[in-house]
Amino acid sequence: LTAAIVGLGLGCRKPKALDKGISAAELMATADKQMKQGKFNEARLTLRHLEQYLPGSAEFPKAKLMLGDSFFFQGSPSYPEAEVEYASFLNYFPRHEQRDYALYHRALCHFSSIESAERDQAETRKALDGFQQLLRESPGSPYVGVTRAKILQCWRRIAEHELMVGVYYVNCYYYPGAERRLKSLLETYPDYVDRERAYYFLGEAMRQR
Numbered sequence: 001l002t003a004a005i006v007g008l009g010l011g012c013r014k015p016k017a018l019d020k021g022i023s024a025a026e027l028m029a030t031a032d033k034q035m036k037q038g039k040f041n042e043a044r045l046t047l048r049h050l051e052q053y054l055p056g057s058a059e060f061p062k063a064k065l066m067l068g069d070s071f072f073f074q075g076s077p078s079y080p081e082a083e084v085e086y087a088s089f090l091n092y093f094p095r096h097e098q099r100d101y102a103l104y105h106r107a108l109c110h111f112s113s114i115e116s117a118e119r120d121q122a123e124t125r126k127a128l129d130g131f132q133q134l135l136r137e138s139p140g141s142p143y144v145g146v147t148r149a150k151i152l153q154c155w156r157r158i159a160e161h162e163l164m165v166g167v168y169y170v171n172c173y174y175y176p177g178a179e180r181r182l183k184s185l186l187e188t189y190p191d192y193v194d195r196e197r198a199y200y201f202l203g204e205a206m207r208q209r
Helices: 002-011 024-036 040-053 060-072 079-092 099-111 122-137 144-171 175-188 195-208
Strands: none
Touching: 024 040, 024 060, 040 060, 060 079, 060 099, 079 099, 099 122, 099 144, 122 144, 144 175, 144 195, 175 195
């Protein structure tokens, strides 16, 4: 019984702390290996060690980015935590050469959290703002092409949401609200694919007013 208790105690020990004397380059090599092996929690511990003890090192910017990646690319992504880390990188290094990478992935965190058209589109709007910021600040980025495609998807989702709200208002006999929503939809998103349906319900709202 004593041996079992001792064994249990050993099994519950905390992971051994990293040696504070280890270099930033060694820490980055360790974290990179851990990330490639899918050991994201261990990689975060290594990167946090570098963040805490070696913030003046040349490896520090990469460590900040990798912290975001560790949440973004893990088996069950945690987009809110990844977004926080990418935002932290952008605050620390506003002119870094990999700023476009952080901007793109921060926007992707919101894009990956977009709700269905029936739900609130706050995440869609945050993603749209993030992608548009990338186009403004990094027009030569290799992410520009895919960013433009993501922006189009965001616009379509918001337009779809606005149409569904307008239709709901018509069905609930709230015609002034429906008219405002549908007119705004048609003016703001002239390329929306379901314009015929929007015009139909706009006509219904105006006829019933």
